Every structure is written in structure tokens, then in C-alpha cells.
Amino acid sequence: MQIAVVNYHAGNTKSVLNALHRVGANPVLTEDPALITTAAGVILPGQGEASHAMQQLRESGLVEALLGLRQPVLGICIGQQLFCERSEEGGSEEGDTTCLGIFPKAEVRHFNAVSSDPNLKVPHMGWNTLHQLRSPLFRGVAEGAYAYFVHSYCVLPTQDTCAVCEYGGVRFSAAMQRGNFYATQFHPEKSGAVGEQMICNFLSLCHD
């Protein structure tokens, strides 16, 4: 069973590949739409800037390939944000950065734009707790489990939110799911044993 890790030159792919190897998976790092389309599962890893990442996806011809996927897909960090409708990050006077729109009505906002705490430290960096877990991604994961976050932008909860987290008085989407599209704002590949459990849960959703 092959897992495609999307290489769009905007993310930290090494950690995701290492984490997949640790749990015995067979990942391939690729930007080839054909390989991505035929993989048993697809991971869109994260880190980077939204408008730059979207541009990379467009230039690689990956937007349509991603939108057409029927197998389980996991977006991580910026990956979750790219699944939203639009992002404040990298926006211009004409408006926000247009994203993939897999999660309808989901908007990516900067913490400073949504928190009432003027002294809030951004990025939100470190281990924070997950609540209201409702997705097969969290099988065996306890309410209140800690996951590792590094981000300055967040997605406010929508109908697709399947785990929430709180920072600076802001409740935001720690994870989202719509059909075969899964996403986490935190980094499961850096979240110790809890993260490893989620990666295994994702892999168990994938079939040849």
C-alpha cells in the first residue's frame, strides 16, 4: 500500500516521511499527479506561507488532482489551511488568498485578528490540548490529549471541525474532516505517541 506525500516545495516533508517510516508505512514523496491519484492515501504536509503554497500547487498542476481525490487525504498544518476557502495570509488589497475550498465557509484568520488579548504571543507554539474529538482519526486518543502546534493563523470552527483547541481565548479547529478529506492544524508527526496513533488511524483508513 503506497502513501503519497505531496511535494510542493513549501513544506517540511522530511518529518512526515520519517514518521511514516517509523510506523512501517511505505511513503513516496512526489509531485506527480498520476502517482498521487493512484496512491492508497495522500498526505499534504505543512509549513510555509499560504499564498506561496497555493501558487506552488497551481504551478505543479496539483489543484485539480487534489480536488478529485476519492481516497483518504490528510492535510497537516498549512495543509489544513489550504483545504479552507480562503486565507488572510498572503492576501492583498483585492482580498484574501483563495484556497482549495474543500471545507466550505472555512476561513483562515491571524490569531491577532481574532484574539481579544493584545499581548498574545504568536506563533501559537507548543503542546496544547484537543477537545470534542469526533473523527476516526482520533480512535484511541483521549479527550484532552496533547498535540504539537506551530502556527500564527487558525481556522475558526465550522461544521467540518472534528477537534477544537483554545489559545488566547480563541476556539479554533484543531482538526477538520469532510468525507475523505482529513486535516489537522497540529503536527501529528511531531506529537509523540499520540501523533503516532493518529497516523496509524489514518493509515488504517487507506486501502489499495
Place this chain on the structure above:
Amino acid sequence: MLAKRIIPCLDVKDGRTVKGTCFVNLREAGDPVELAKAYGEQGADELVFLDITASHEGRKTFTNMVTRVAEELSIPFTVGGGVQGADDVARLLDAGADKVSINSSALCRPELIDAISGRFGAQVCVVAIDARPVESGGWECYVNGGRIETGRDLFAWAHEAQERGAGEILFTSMQHDGSRCGFANVALAELSERLRIPLIASGGAGCMQDFADAFNLGKADAALAAGVFHFGDIAIPQLKSFLTQQNIPVRL
């Protein structure tokens, strides 16, 4: 709730972990990869690897060790020591490091912070500052492993680093480092209140209460230590239950 982080720091020389007292008298404390795995399993929230000789002797950091650590470790880690430019950062990130800390090179060329932050994101760029109190009041920054004074004020430099795009400040009090008499909590609290990015306390950990004080009095977001962990004086699970009893949020 965001947890306060406990960060063992592994000073590495010639591929081995060492711990100095006030940056001299190095003692060996083990194999970095084995130590990293052990700390991960014990509940460390993050690790820092510093190539302590790199800056002084102009050596490049230990990419092979970083690669091996990244393969084994499922928590974030920072690598530092001898990072001179954005290409060094690219090499360390490619090897699997999550963040890179810069110290002397940033003080010599502050625009390096802008370059790293702009190319890789602020979250990658940890600015480490070694400082010592001066008689007239205030704190002065040092470079090259604490060997050379710079005349730069700690608070002014930390603020500039933040404005240039640092993602975190790692502040080591040279006066406290290796003393095991507690962290520099007064300076930490002042720094923390002035900064809008996370602050890591370093230097002075001797007992579990010192960590509680760094969080409660020093307002630090994370606390870093080496010797007390490497030599087994403090075990991380016990430290975390101690902090929990004091209502300090930690990841259990």
C-alpha cells in the same frame, strides 16, 4: 491549555553529549541519538542540540547526527551552533531539524534573522542569547560561547530579534548557567513581558522548584536544562507531576 515546555539541551562535541559548568570543564554525558530517544520516551516536550564547539572553531554542524535524530524522534527538536547563513539552515532543515538556533552570527549580522525568517518562516528561527548582568544594571550580550562581550543590551537585542522575525528567544544567563541555583527569574520576567514571541529560560536549573519558579516568577514559556537531566538528578516524569501539583500546565 498551552503547556509549559520542558526542554533537555544536549551540548554536542565530536558527536558526544557533554555538559559544561559555565561553559568550561566539559564532562561526557552520552550518545546524542540514544539520549534523544530516552528523553522522548520520558516525556520531554522538545530537545535542543547545540554544537558547542562549532562557533569557536568554525566547524559546520553535524548533519549526520541530525538525520539520525530526525529518524528516531517523534517530538520537535532545535539544532544550533555554528550556523552562519541561510544555506546552513537549509541543510539542517533538510536533515530533519524543526528549528535552528542562531546566536553569535545573528549578533554579528542581524539581517540573518530576516533572511532565515523570510525564507523558512519565523517558527524555524530561534534566536539564542547569552547574557550576563553588568554592574551598572542591565544585561550585556556575549558571543562565541560566552567568550566575547558585545556591548549589546539583552532587552534591546531580544526586541530587535523579534522585530526582525525571530520565532522564539532562548535566553541563557551565563551567571546562572551551571550554578544550579535557579533561573534568572527577574530578567526572564522582564523579557517575557516585553516580548510577543515565546521565551525559553536557560541556565541555573538545580531542583524541581527552579522550574516552577521559571514559569511562575520568570513567566517563561519553556525551560531548558542539561546537566540535571543528563546525570539523572531530575527525572522528567517526576518533574512534570511536581509541576502539575503546582497547577502549572504541562503535557503528561
